[in-house]
Amino acid sequence: MSGGGAAQGSSATVPVSPETDRRIDALLTRYPRRSSALLPALHLVQDEKGWISDESMAYVAGKIGVSPAFVAGVVSFYTMYHRRPVGKHHIQVCRTLSCMLRGGRDVMNRLRSRLGIEPGQVTTDGRFSLEWVECLGACDTAPCAQVNDEDVALLDPAQADALIERLRQGR
Amino acid sequence: MPEPNVPVPAPEAPPPAAAGPAPAPPQPALPPCGPDEVALLIDGRPVVAKKGTTVLQAAGTIGVVVPHYCYHPGLSVAGNCRMCLVEIEKVPKLQIGCATQVAQGMVVKTTTDRVKDTREGIMEFLLINHPLDCPICDQAGECRLQQYSAEYGKGRSRFVEEKIHHDKRVPIGARVTFDGERCIKCTRCVRFCDEVSRTGELTLVDRGGHAIIDTFPGMALDNAYSGNTVDICPVGALTWKPFRFAARVWFLKNVPSVCGACARGCSVDLATYQNRVHRITPRHNPEVNGWWMCDFGRQTYAPVQDMPRLARPIVRPAPGGAGGPGGTAGGGAAPSMGEAIDQAAAILRAAATRHGAGALAALVSARLTLEEMHLAKKALAAAGIARLVVPPHEEGQDDDLLIRKDRTPNGRGAGLLGLGAPDAAAVAALAADVAARKVRGLVILGEDPAGDGLIRAEALRTLDALVVVDWRASATVEAAHVALPSCGYGESEGVYVNCTGHAQRTRAAVRPGGLAVPVWSILREIGRRFGLGGAHSSAPAIFDDIAATVPAFAGMSYRALGEAGAPVKGA
Amino acid sequence: MAYEKLLTRNIHRDNSHTIDVYLANGGYQALRRVLKEVSPERMLEEVKTSGLRGRGGAGFPAGVKWSFLPKTRDKPRYLCVNADESEPGTFKDRLLIEKDPHLVLEGIILSAYAIDCHTAFFYIRGEFHRGYRVFQKAIDEAYARGFLGRNILGSGYSLDVLTYRGAGAYICGEETALLESLEGKRGLPRLKPPFPAIVGLYGCPTIINNVETLANVPYIAERGAAWFAGIGRPKNTGPKLFCLSGHVKRPGVYEAPLGIPFMELLNEHAGGMLHPDRPLKAAVPGGSSMKVLPAPRCDVLLDFDSLAAAGTSLGSAGGMVMDSSTCMVGALLNLAEFYAHESCGQCTPCREGTGWFVKILRRLEMGEGRPEDPDLLLDVARRVEGNTICPFGEAVAWPVSSYVTEFRSEFDDHATRKACPFGAASVR
Secondary structure, three states: OOOOOOOOOOOOOOOOOHHHHHHHHHHOOOOOOHHHHHHHHHHHHHHHHOOOOHHHHHHHHHHHOOOHHHHHHHHHHOOOOOOOOOOOEEEEEEOOHHHHHOOHHHHHHHHHHHHOOOOOOEOOOOOEEEEEEOOOOOHHHOOEEEEOOEEEEOOOHHHHHHHHHHHHOOO | OOOOOOOOOOOOOOOOOOOOOOOOOOOOOOOOOOOOEEEEEEOOEEEEEEOOOEHHHHHHHOOOOOOOOOOOOOOOOOOOOOOOEEEEOOOOOOEEOOOOEOOOOOEEEOOOHHHHHHHHHHHHHHHHOOOOOHHHOOOOOOOHHHHHHHHHOOOOOOOOOOOOOOOOOEOOOOOEEEOOOOOOOOOHHHHHHHHOOOOOOEEEEOOHHHOEEEEOOOOOOOOOOOHHHHHHOOOOOEEEHHHOOOOOHHHOEEEEEEOOOOOOOOEEEEEEEOOEEEEEEEOOEOOOOEOOOOHHHHOOHHHHHHOOEOOOOEEOOOHHHOOOOOOOOOOOOOOOHHHHHHHHHHHHHHHHHHHOHHHEEEEEOOOOOHHHHHHHHHHHHHOOOOEEEOOOOEOOOOOOOOOOOEOOOOHHHHHHOOOOOOOHHHHHHHHHHHHOOOOOEEEEEOOOHHHHOOOOHHHHHOOOEEEEEEOEOOHHHHHOOEEEEEOOOOOOOEEEEOOOOEEEEEOOOOOOOOOOEOHHHHHHHHHHHOOOOOOOOOHHHHHHHHHHHOHHHOOOOHHHHOOOOEEOOOO | OOOOOOOOOOOOOOOOOOHHHHHHOOOOHHHHHHHHHOOHHHHHHHHHHHOOEOOOOOOOEHHHHHOOOOOOOOOOOEEEEEEOOOOOOOOHHHHHHHHOHHHHHHHHHHHHHHOOOOEEEEEEOOOOHHHHHHHHHHHHHHHHOOOOEOOHHHOOOOEEEEEEEOOOOHHHHOHHHHHHHHOOOOOOOOOOOOOOOOOOHHHOOEEEEEHHHHHOHHHHHHHOHHHHHOOEEOOEEOEEEEEEEEOEOOOEEEEEEOOEEHHHHHHHHOOOEOOOOOOEEEEEOOOOOOOOEEHHHOOOEEOHHHHHHOOOOOOOOEEEEEEOOOOHHHHHHHHHHHHHHHOOOOOHHHHHHHHHHHHHHHHHHOOOOOOOHHHHHHHHHHHHOOOOOOOHHHHHHHHHHHHHHHOHHHHHHHHHOOOOOOHHHOOO
């Protein structure tokens, strides 16, 4: 890929911790081609910071050796990369057929009313956000959801209440 | 993810090779072909093509047009528009012509009902989210959506819901505007920035129906070749800012010519209407510029339109009362061209008489054509002027694509005609000699040394004879005793030789105003005042003279140069 | 006849995911023997003869795919494990990854050996966080015990397995989109030909296989192709993991030989319909992309060829069951929205058509339908199918055309109404 990015090769500002920076460097030689390090590097950035900023994209572009626009194209293609901050507890509810057949919409409706936000929004205190996601591959425990990287089987609205309680209490 | 259309051949079948499907049984009337070629049928007509050619390309060689958007011969194959789907016998699904390689005995059909129905479908899909902008869109008249709608479309849409909306006037670059709703995501622009300019500013963001072209936040499409994305955009999504709303393309007349902005000499088209050039676009020339040109060259016509123009000859009193018959003003307040040229000859003669021929010199521009340079040499020789200096005009560096730091289109030509290559040291020496009053008479052809800071205007004013031929009302013209108005870029024809020794014809696209005439005709007249013979009646005739008398150009002619030009063998 | 569990033999053991439990139950014996006594060519032949067909959705014979690799060795060969399981209704690979990763890993090593590959990639969808951690740990264990790395078990054969996480894109389950993603790009499917076996990852010959496909290989190695071919039905051989979800009592993964009757899977494995007073209305046997079967046609055998003959496909074996409370228009709208979200946007028919389906179906579901809408859906589906870069076109066109065709009266009825007649009980 061509260069030409703002942070091409320079260490202008490194928007991640030294540890993350080191781990990204290690990624650059993990795969047969350096280009493959892009998705894992973005995961590392998001693991640390919770989302991917313009600054982070430019920084990663410089590390991999691709243009910042290229990284923007990749980040925007994959739904797991957040381009804006999400809540401390990012609740992702499955909206695909099997979960809907088993009452997934009722679960989301309960979450919406309890948290006072719509899918795509963050609560004002920054603690919760909601998102509709597509099939999570857990149709046997439908309706299902994920909170950050943890699976939850939300079988009904009552369980949704219990989930919010648990998260509010930090459990 | 299911893969239902992965082919399931019998286990003994060979793997699907890259060169297209299995050959058909022998067809009648397939022509013989060489070891690197295949013979196939396209719409019943036999074609011979080199291995590796695509069906779309092969069809083009026999005049069968396979409609397409995303394919461009100067870029990699994307295969995403699906407009070029054609039928290939024995293959169940239609195949894209832009990516399917020809194979021996292949039978291709582009006019079947199935193909027509498919094209209709693709057109419908492209239009369901496309805004009805034709009345305000620059692309109208050269838009593939319009063209293919008329040729292949349904004529009406079945889409009744709200279209997807995007920003419509995105200042994506300094010279390029982007309309997200018109975009059909063919990715030609992205591929151009990745593969040709290698600057990578553009990308598709998001996916599915919301996928759209964008730059990195805060960054712009600002490479020196951004205008090419406008040329290759098949619709009006990318538009060239200087040309936005300027003229309807069906009024424009394209005149093939050569760019004058640097020594590359890209082949161009000057689009004219009502005696104005409205835009310059690259003309395909595999010998010079391929498909492309730089952004600066696109604006070459602007100075001719914008700068103050020398419209009529000027005659001013020369010092020491030198001058021809009729007194100091020579010919009165509004001299004719003939009168002004008489005066020019007179003051040059007078200066030579007074100070010797060695005190005369000439600045000859590398922006002149071969014909102009040829006559300059003859006329100046007839006038006894031996010291000829060609000023360089350099800016920046050669890049690895088209742009040359030499910003003159015919420096190579100057060298080939024996005028010498552009030489900064010679210019400096001349300036010093003017300041030291060793040079007393100067003929300046197409240069503005005062404005360019090469020779100070005060120094020029000390000359006994300053004759200037130019199209601009420049600072040098202000100091001249005689100023003769000439054609500017795009107003007369002639030949340039570019940095690789390739000669091309420029053509007159517009008529100059006032009394301006081609430089070569002025030089011929000056020469005649000094006894120069020869008809030199037109640019082609002068070029024939060059071919006859300058060994490097032996055998060349305007006809031989044609549209794409030809290499100068002696270069 | 008691069916011997093979693929799910270990999953209920405590710590089934650990190498110790795997080894204690006979794991890696097949690998030991093959590395010592069986040539790669023999191993490949064995898989070919077994008739093992891909378990990812296409059902393409695995051994045949492997034999497409070119004979030359000027470029390295790669094996990519497709653990991107994202087909709605499918969760069988996840079960193997989380509960018996070493079965899968042994299958990977045996398969890589068979095709002379020394670097394999495990591409797992980003949302499988637990699966990724478990599988990475299994890989680490395998390295520690000498089943991966240089000179495995003293055989001279070396193999590295690298994990790679996706980041949320169903399309990356398509072979060539997976390769693009693995190369660090947007997951856009490639034009074919060339096929990955010739030009794949980094331009090198590459085989992409599904997790479950590879999980069968240790059994083929251990007991032979003939034994394997004796399970299931002719040309549809081997054990299979079937998923059932939706309106069933016990949604889950059930192992049975290929060819089990759907009704037996539904009633005897998954406990039958969820509500006794809501009978079966429709079922999708193979993941959302496969054509729907109305209840009267659900008396089918679940294998590749039988379902193809029935006008649908086994696909990823992600069976979804809908009872009489289901609005088929709403169900199709749900799936159409899935496909519109997941379309990569590269090619015209899919990029524009998926959005169009959603808009038409929304109008139908919201009471703004028109009588011509069902035919319009069918015609648009017809224009998408077959004209796209990748099978995603079929994946969206088949549901649209089959739901509208099989439940035409429901769609026609919606077009005349101001509200969906199924109301609150429907899929909305």
